[in-house]
Amino acid sequence: MSIIQQLSNATLNDNWRTINIDLLDPESSSNFDRSTLHPALAPVSEGEIKSLGGQVRQLLRGGDAEGALRGALEGAPYGGDDAVKELHLQTVTEVLQSIKASEMTPMLQRIHQSEGGNEALDVLMKYLYKGMASSTRSSRASALSPQATGFSQFGGRPAAANESSGAAMSVFLSWHEKVVEVAGMGCIGRTMTDWRKV
């Protein structure tokens, strides 16, 4: 095979346009460590987050739902791994589910006006989005079952597991509405921009 033929074969086979040239450029922005862009987060262990969860639940049992919510939000494990974050999401979800609809707005207003309240509601909004994302994920996973045809299809009526995630979803949605009323749209923006993920 001649050189020209080889080259033209290569051109035909490889789509040069799809080559990510940034990877070949040492100066390129895709070649630096993104973690250097912001200060490092303190790591959080599973034990720590479990004991925090225990304290929060104790406050909840003692009837101090507001204290429980604040405690859970202030202890958000930014530096934890996925398992730790999942554990804390469960804690926050429990607290949110235990608060009556009529108490939501006054409680949010009290938190918002207190020291560090703005930040606390930003964290709450992050949990609402995380909660909504994970409850849709779990309902998808159970509703989609591989069929004999090889295609995934939505099953009939979702199973019992979905009932609970649906209930959680409605709790998140009603909290979402109330948080936006108190903390405004800025709160949603910050959930998206913030590099400290819950």
Next chain:
Amino acid sequence: MASPEVHHLFYHPIADHSFSADRETLAVARDTSVELYGRSGSGFKIKDELKGHDKTVTSVDIAPNSGRIVTCSQDRNALVWEPSPTGYKPTLVLLRINRAATFVRWSPSETKFAVGSGARVIAVCYFEEENDWWVSKHIKKPIRSTITTVAWHPNSVLLAAGSTDAHARVFSSFIKGVDARPDPGVWGERLPFNTVCGEYLNNSAGWVHAVSFSPSGDALAFAAHDSSITVVYPSGPDQPPKAVVSVSTPLLPFMSLIWNGEAEIIAAGYDCEAFKFQGSEGGWQLTGSVGSPGKAHQNTISTIRIYEGSAEAVQKFSSSGVDGRVVIWDA
């Protein structure tokens, strides 16, 4: 309070606008050209069109004293338009960047201008007499992403820049032979080119959309995509700042901001309205919106600038936005 003066120029986004010092000429960046409007009665009439860029013009600035216009574009070029009896004459400035130019501003001395870019550099451009052309020098380190905005310190040496890496930075753009050696101040003592005098990040770290030095130059404000404004009070070279005050608002993000004295900031953006903040080192607060709640703008405000008065005391300011309108407000 008089209602704002609304000029609906066309149905197309205005990337940037600039008034001449006598406020008779208004330059707006529209698509790939810059349109010049002249005052006629209570409105504005188009009088000239500056065509020279072949991609979207991202920014335009009229130097108040010389009347020169600088423009920059996604075509990676900057043009300096020299006024002459037969119209504006463009001069191409080689920026040596491989991504779009995003933002341009003349220094207060009008001997330099700074161009932000997607190539993670700021091109500081100055005129070299012996060669009879504009030269650009790059500020590179430690910029990690696109520069969205730049703003000059009153001394024409320090330059603030905001970036999509969520940092607002202060650099020295000192050019030997062009600039007078600046007096030592809170930002530093010796200031060779590309000295990083400050690097700031707020808690939630949104893209930085706007930066501005206070009228004295001793404080820096920036607005980010997390709907916040942050004010930094430096204490001296190589020392942590005296105070960094961040205000998270319930509003949508701000795209542009100006100072009105040392204790007030006016910011506008995605809420299609301008808002006032008041404060000092001890703390800043959102105090309310400017003007009547009537919608002068129908879409995002991209740029606000001082129209009448100065940064020490703004009498009127102008805004332009995605709705193709230029609005003049009482501050």
